[in-house]
Amino acid sequence: MWSGRFREPLDPLFESWQRSFPFDVRLLPQEVAASKAHARAIAAAGILTEDELLRMLDGLDRILPLSIGEAAKPGSMVTEEPLPAHFAGIVAMNPQAEDIHHFVELQLTKLIGDLALKLHTGRSRNEQIATDMRLFVRDAIDQTLEGLVAWRDALVEQARAVGEAVMPSYTHLQRAEPVLIAHWLLAYVSMLERDFSRLMDCRNRLNLCPLGSGAIAGATLALDRTIAAEALGFDGPTPNSMDATSDRDFALEFTQALSVLGLHISRFAEELTLHSTAEFGFLDLPERFSTGSSAMPQKKNPDLTELIRGKAGRLQGAAITLATIVKGLPLAYNKDLQEGQEPVFDATDTIHGILALLPEFTRTLRFRTDVMKAAAEKGYLNAMAAATYLTHKGVPFRKAHEKIGQAVRLGLETGRELNELTLDELRVFGEEFGPDFFEAVSLEATLDCHDVSGGTARLRVRDAVEGADRQIASDKASLASKKSAKLGLESLTVV
Ligand code: ARG
Numbered sequence: 001m002w003s004g005r006f007r008e009p010l011d012p013l014f015e016s017w018q019r020s021f022p023f024d025v026r027l028l029p030q031e032v033a034a035s036k037a038h039a040r041a042i043a044a045a046g047i048l049t050e051d052e053l054l055r056m057l058d059g060l061d062r063i064l065p066l067s068i069g070e071a072a073k074p075g076s077m078v079t080e081e082p083l084p085a086h087f088a089g090i091v092a093m094n095p096q097a098e099d100i101h102h103f104v105e106l107q108l109t110k111l112i113g114d115l116a117l118k119l120h121t122g123r124s125r126n127e128q129i130a131t132d133m134r135l136f137v138r139d140a141i142d143q144t145l146e147g148l149v150a151w152r153d154a155l156v157e158q159a160r161a162v163g164e165a166v167m168p169s170y171t172h173l174q175r176a177e178p179v180l181i182a183h184w185l186l187a188y189v190s191m192l193e194r195d196f197s198r199l200m201d202c203r204n205r206l207n208l209c210p211l212g213s214g215a216i217a218g219a220t221l222a223l224d225r226t227i228a229a230e231a232l233g234f235d236g237p238t239p240n241s242m243d244a245t246s247d248r249d250f251a252l253e254f255t256q257a258l259s260v261l262g263l264h265i266s267r268f269a270e271e272l273t274l275h276s277t278a279e280f281g282f283l284d285l286p287e288r289f290s291t292g293s294s295a296m297p298q299k300k301n302p303d304l305t306e307l308i309r310g311k312a313g314r315l316q317g318a319a320i321t322l323a324t325i326v327k328g329l330p331l332a333y334n335k336d337l338q339e340g341q342e343p344v345f346d347a348t349d350t351i352h353g354i355l356a357l358l359p360e361f362t363r364t365l366r367f368r369t370d371v372m373k374a375a376a377e378k379g380y381l382n383a384m385a386a387a388t389y390l391t392h393k394g395v396p397f398r399k400a401h402e403k404i405g406q407a408v409r410l411g412l413e414t415g416r417e418l419n420e421l422t423l424d425e426l427r428v429f430g431e432e433f434g435p436d437f438f439e440a441v442s443l444e445a446t447l448d449c450h451d452v453s454g455g456t457a458r459l460r461v462r463d464a465v466e467g468a469d470r471q472i473a474s475d476k477a478s479l480a481s482k483k484s485a486k487l488g489l490e491s492l493t494v495v
Contacts, residue, residue, distance in 0.1 A: 001105075020098075024132075029081070036231065037211060042118075044223075045224070063111070066111065072086060101125045105117075105119065123219065124245075127211055127215070129337070134206050138203060140348040144261075144352065147355025152468070159186055166178045166179065166372065166443065175375070179447070182461050182465060189468045195260060201253075208235060209228055209236070211228040216242055251322060251340060252323060259319040261351065262314075262350075265354060268308075272305045273306060286365065289304045311353075325337070376443065381446070385445060
């Protein structure tokens with residue numbers, strides 16, 4: 001690709017060490033699509049005749065099937081889109097390819113001869129890799145958004161199924177107040193709504209086409225850059241060639257959004273791990289998603305949630321690796337950037353693996369609502385509601401807090417809950433206590449006194465379930481419209 005000015009061959013160890021083909025082979029569908037878009041642009045600039053363009057497009061179309069066919073083991077499945085095994089095979093069979101750009105040129109030459117060598121007119125690998133990565137991340141985002149919506153669907157389905165069942169909520173991991181299980185589930189739905197919008201923001205910002213940026217200063221042909229941008233479903237060309245060929249903030253934003261999403265998922269995983277212990281007893285782990293111990297026959301282990309907790313660490317790692325690679329890089333392209341690909345691939349595989357499992361796992365969860373209710377009814381979780389009762393009788397909250405604190409103390413000393421104290425006993429702490437106190441500290445009243453938007457009052461939660469569904473429907477629609485804007489484009493694959 002570039003040996004003309006060299007008199008010495010590369011050191012063999014260095015030569016194989018600096019190759020990116022073993023991992024950037026994953027960008028084969030993107031590289032083909034971007035090459036087709038570039039072919040159209042240079043044809044419009046007069047570099048290819050109409051016939052040459054058609055032969056080139058046809059050749060590029062045959063690269064995927066050819067490469068998959070060559071790499072597939074005899075008797076193994078030949079698919080339309082490459083599988084990981086195909087990628088491995090392609091790399092093994094093409095030791096001469098330095099990177100994905102080189103490989104596509106070699107394959108194209110096999111198919112259409114010397115005409116293939118015209119494809120590189122007016123372009124540079126620097127803009128190619130920037131384009132391929134944008135296309136890859138865009139697809140990875142779309143697939144993540146789909147997984148997020150599916151998981152939100154499952155969470156909302158559970159929220160509906162548990163109805164008005166209750167559980168204790170916790171601050172400092174100490175029981176706080178009763179809440180609806182649905183309210184707790186919707187807390188995660190809220191986090192995921194933000195994760196969805198973060199990824200969508202990233203998608204909107206990245207959707208510009210670097211092709212035409214050249215190696216650094218812009219193409220040396222008078223290209224109409226809108227041709228390639230449109231062919232690839234981008235909103236337009238990038239505005240600055242130095243920035244477009246060297247910044248990877250779209251990949252950084254993507255991995256950072258995944259790192260936040262990973263943190264949210266890890267909190268869910270941790271809570272379920274905890275709730276499934278004998279100490280909590282809030283749920284039975286689904287056997288389909290648990291494993292046993294080879295040593296202790298009685299065990300059922302929460303491997304799925306534990307692994308998720310662990311994989312959240314990988315997502316953090318990807319974002320940090322990428323940030324560290326880009327930090328301090330002078331403009332414009334530097335080879336360091338090649339190191340930024342693998343963390344993106346790894347984070348993509350990690351999140352897709354997790355989101356493929358979570359919806360079904362969530363659907364199979366069965367809560368022990370009796371145990372959760374019992375836990376919500378013991379330990380003075382209605383103390384706040386009791387203090388609120390007194391404030392409605394005109395007692396300042398600070399004083400009400402003090403009086404209920406004394407009632408709790410009496411309960412602790414005599415082994416009773418607040419509703420088991422007598423009115424006479426309560427009146428020692430304040431004459432404001434009346435017979436309606438007992439109703440005011442019932443489980444239902446304790447829930448319903450949180451009658452604010454975002455609160456756990458039963459009617460509020462019912463509304464919140466509806467609201468979560470509406471948000472899912474609107475997010476699904478915006479995702480569908482983004483995806484349909486890619487339809488009819490140069491064939492692209494999510495891998
Ligand atoms: N494999 C390279 C990468 O991933 C492609 C760009 C190479 N550009 C160059 N000037 N050497 O970054």
